Structures are given as C-alpha cells and as structure tokens.
Amino acid sequence: AQRVTxxxxxxxxxxxxxxxxxxxxxxxxxxxxxxYVQYSRQRLQLLLRHISRESxxxxxxxxxxxxxxxxxxxxxxxxxxxxxxxxxxxxxxFGNEKLTFGTGTRLTIIP
Amino acid sequence: xxxxxxxxSHSVIEKGQTVTLRCDPIxxxxxxxxxxxxxxxxxxxxxxxxxxxxxxxxxxPNNRFLAERTGGTYSTLKVQPAELEDSGVYFCASSQTGLxxxxxxxxxxxxx
Numbered sequence: 001a002q003r004v005t006x007x008x009x010x011x012x013x014x015x016x017x018x019x020x021x022x023x024x025x026x027x028x029x030x031x032x033x034x035x036y037v038q039y040s041r042q043r044l045q046l047l048l049r050h051i052s053r054e055s056x057x058x059x060x061x062x063x064x065x066x067x068x069x070x071x072x073x074x075x076x077x078x079x080x081x082x083x084x085x086x087x088x089x090x091x092x093x094f095g096n097e098k099l100t101f102g103t104g105t106r107l108t109i110i111p
Numbered sequence: 112x113x114x115x116x117x118x119x120s121h122s123v124i125e126k127g128q129t130v131t132l133r134c135d136p137i138x139x140x141x142x143x144x145x146x147x148x149x150x151x152x153x154x155x156x157x158x159x160x161x162x163x164x165x166x167x168x169x170x171x172p173n174n175r176f177l178a179e180r181t182g183g184t185y186s187t188l189k190v191q192p193a194e195l196e197d198s199g200v201y202f203c204a205s206s207q208t209g210l211x212x213x214x215x216x217x218x219x220x221x222x223x
Contacts, residue, residue, distance in 0.1 A: 044214040101154040
C-alpha cells in the first residue's frame with residue numbers, strides 16, 4: 001500500500017527564517033515523490049518532483065530512502081511562500097500512475 | 112496553452128439529485144485523473160483514464176459514481192443519486208504518460 005504522512009497540519013515561520021516541511025512515505029518499491037502547492041484562490045500546482053532534482057522558488061527536496069522521507073526545505077522564507085503544501089507519491093509499477101497525497105501542511109510566513 | 116479546465120466551479124444540490132461534473136484536459140494528454148478532497152481529509156484518487164479506457168478505478172467509492180471519457184477527450188463524472196457524504200472538492204488532472212500531473216481548479220460540490 002502507498003501512504004504519505006505530513007505530520008504538521010500548520011506551520012508558521014518568520015520571514016527570512018529557514019523552512020522545512022516534513023513528508024514521510026510508505027511504499028514497498030521505488031516511488032516517485034512530488035511536492036504540490038496551492039496558493040490562495042489558485043489551483044494545485046507542481047512545485048517539485050524528486051527525479052528532476054531542481055530548485056523551484058528556492059525550494060529543494062531530497063529523497064532519503066533510508067528514512068523514507070522527502071522533506072521540503074527553503075533557507076529563507078518569503079511572504080509569498082504562504083500556501084498549502086502537499087506531498088504526493090506515485091508508485092513505480094507500470095500502469096500505476098495515481099498519486100497518493102498527504103493531508104497537507106498550511107505554511108504561514110509571518111512578516 | 113490552456114490548462115485543465117473544470118465545470119462547474121461550484122454546485123449545490125439536494126440529497127438524491129444528480130450532478131455531472133466535466134473536465135477538459137490539456138490537449139494531447141492521454142491520461143486523465145479524477146481526485147476528490149472531502150472536508151478535513153486528504154486528496155484521494157478516484158480513477159484514471161488512458162485515452163477513453165479506464166486504467167484504474169480502484170478509488171471510486173461506490174456505484175453511484177460513473178465516469179466517462181468518450182472519444183478520449185473530455186471526461187464527465189456523474190453522481191447519482193448524491194448523498195451528503197459526497198460533498199467536497201472534485202479535482203481533475205491530466206498528464207502525458209510518465210510525466211507530472213497538471214490539475215484543474217476543482218469543482219466544489221455541496222450536497223444539502
């Protein structure tokens with residue numbers, strides 16, 4: 001079974017401080033991990049996928065297979081980072097394209 | 112290029128009525144997915160089309176839900192008859208095979 005856990009429902013961080021949103025997963029194979037973000041009154045949009053290994057809007061995430069984690073990090077928070085963040089997993093077996101989401105973390109950046 | 116579109120954006124119906132949601136994927140995307148977020152819960156997968164065929168419908172909650180994708184273009188999701196627990200936000204997403212999924216704005220369904 002595929003499972004994604006985001007332990008923090010709410011996270012408040014001061015502007016300029018580092019941000020870390022936690023994501024742990026459970027999957028028997030080699031999953032593909034994603035971070036999606038939903039800004040106020042906007043649609044869910046892709047922020048990162050682990051196989052791309054790119055940095056978007058200053059965010060990075062490293063897949064740690066030993067700890068089964070895919071935490072999202074940013075060294076210096078900006079006010080525009082306030083949003084809902086979802087970690088998602090896609091299985092590796094052929095034909096299994098569905099995403100399994102965590103419950104999401106609402107990030108609030110305090111000016 | 113237009114993104115995934117969904118219609119309507121909101122729907123308020125009474126228990127026992129029928130509602131049909133529509134999703135238009137990004138042009139050229141063979142894969143189309145339906146998800147929903149019930150109040151306070153996580154976004155959950157409902158089903159996956161590849162072109163006009165149902166690849167995976169393991170997330171469909173019961174036989175009151177019927178999804179179609181005739182011609183492999185847009186898709187509809189019909190709920191008949193609607194129950195109170197069907198209230199939530201229904202998302203559609205599309206992708207090219209193996210690539211990231213792009214989401215629509217969602218349809219907020221309220222069943223009274």
